[in-house]
């Protein structure tokens with residue numbers, strides 16, 4: 001497993017009279033080399049949960065195991081640097097993680113801190129910028145003189161530059177244009193499928209991640225009310241509405257088609273292209289005629 005939580009609770013402001021318990025008794029198993037989507041309504045505890053994964057927050061109860069590092073409630077110890085080296089976290093608000101004078105210094109910070117040479121760090125920074133589709137001319141600019149979308153991309157690039165084994169992202173596509181959103185999900189999918197990285201994404205846009213996620217965790221009022229694959233979500237979308245989420249369009253379309261064509265045992269097709277291909281293949285002759293017509297126009 002990449003990440004395991006056993007009976008984890010987290011309470012903010014433990015020293016004061018006012019306490020807010022954001023997470024209650026969470027058990028989680030997130031497999032290595034998978035893409036995991038985390039969803040839940042506002043205030044359900046998603047950002048708090050992510051911050052437990054790289055030790056920014058320590059559990060107030062229970063145990064968090066990340067790769068081979070285990071953090072127990074109340075424990076203080078020298079485990080944070082190795083953990084942060086292996087688990088990169090992209091914050092919900094990118095300005096919370098950009099702090100250096102220039103974008104380049106920001107992107108080099110992780111690689112240098114983890115022992116790379118200056119040249120290696122600069123090369124990593126350059127590659128991460130290109131992966132994120134950012135102009136290299138921005139390397140010399142202050143992160144605070146970037147547009148919202150550029151800053152989000154630079155914040156993601158600063159995590160990718162350190163090449164962590166587990167990449168955790170809090171609403172990474174917010175403030176990105178539709179093309180950049182698709183490209184980012186594509187890049188993260190490749191990092192998972194081709195390089196074995198574990199990718200964990202909090203999202204309010206389930207539709208864009210549904211075709212790629214291996215597993216979903218749904219949170220409601222600080223509790224993990226669902227853990228499973230897309231087939232389970234398709235079978236019972238009421239788990240979504242039960243925690244205040246709308247059923248994503250792609251799930252609704254798939255259910256409508258599967259009901260009509262009696263395809264309940266098929267793997268859900270959650271992209272427009274996948275669904276269209278399936279419908280056409282079921283219509284057989286009509287599909288062939290449509291192709292013939294298309295060829296006739298060439």
Ligand SMILES: Nc1ncnc2c1ncn2[C@@H]1O[C@H](COP(=O)(O)OP(=O)(O)OP(=O)(O)O)[C@@H](O)[C@H]1O
Nearest residue numbers: 012013020022040041042043044045046047048049
């Ligand atoms: N620093 C903090 N101090 C006290 N309470 C906090 C703090 N941060 C979050 N909370 C509370 O913890 C609960 C969970 O917050 P969290 O930010 O984890 O939710 P979320 O699911 O990420 O929400 P959103 O979708 O709005 O980003 C909320 O009730 C919130 O008010």
